[in-house]
Amino acid sequence: MMPHVTADDLSRALPHVLSAPRDDARAECLCFRPGFNQRSFPDRLPLTRADGIPGERWRTAPWLRLADGSPDPRIQVSILPRRVMDAVWLDRDNTPHPGDTIVCDLDTSHANLPVGTLLRAGSAVLRVSDVFNDGCVKWKVRYGKAAKDWITAPGHPELRLRGILCSVEQDGEVALGDPVRKLV
Numbered sequence: 001m002m003p004h005v006t007a008d009d010l011s012r013a014l015p016h017v018l019s020a021p022r023d024d025a026r027a028e029c030l031c032f033r034p035g036f037n038q039r040s041f042p043d044r045l046p047l048t049r050a051d052g053i054p055g056e057r058w059r060t061a062p063w064l065r066l067a068d069g070s071p072d073p074r075i076q077v078s079i080l081p082r083r084v085m086d087a088v089w090l091d092r093d094n095t096p097h098p099g100d101t102i103v104c105d106l107d108t109s110h111a112n113l114p115v116g117t118l119l120r121a122g123s124a125v126l127r128v129s130d131v132f133n134d135g136c137v138k139w140k141v142r143y144g145k146a147a148k149d150w151i152t153a154p155g156h157p158e159l160r161l162r163g164i165l166c167s168v169e170q171d172g173e174v175a176l177g178d179p180v181r182k183l184v
Contacts, residue, residue, distance in 0.1 A: 023182050026178065027122070030042055032056060047076075047077060074131045078102070079121075079180070081103075102174065120179070120181050133162040
């Protein structure tokens, strides 16, 4: 097994990560998660307001719920910047994919994509959530302590290095190669 990324590696990678395009990214990887630690990588995914990604575990086992116990729509879709994935996911043979719905080369910082920003992903429309993706315990286990600390280091939360969480605002479909573009 390869060693995890180091803090020095991540410090050197940050300028490249921060130079990601601010708009008009392409969906480079799509991930479907029907259950815990289960992943498949389809060519297209339906995105719906009612179910997020139909068949995914958000409907039955979300990590965040509303006061009434229903799944919180603010976490239906996650978008991970490809440059961050490339910086932290060193051992692709023995370490699981991060599990984000869409991976694309996009600046997901708060300055570029403030809360409430609408994104068109394929034919679907997503709204950038106010829920901060701080990198779960699994992120730390898979990619190392430095990768986890990098997400929450002073000055980094507003960079949203772990990507963004979104609600589905308009049903549609996203396919590999589809644009991910700002609408508002």
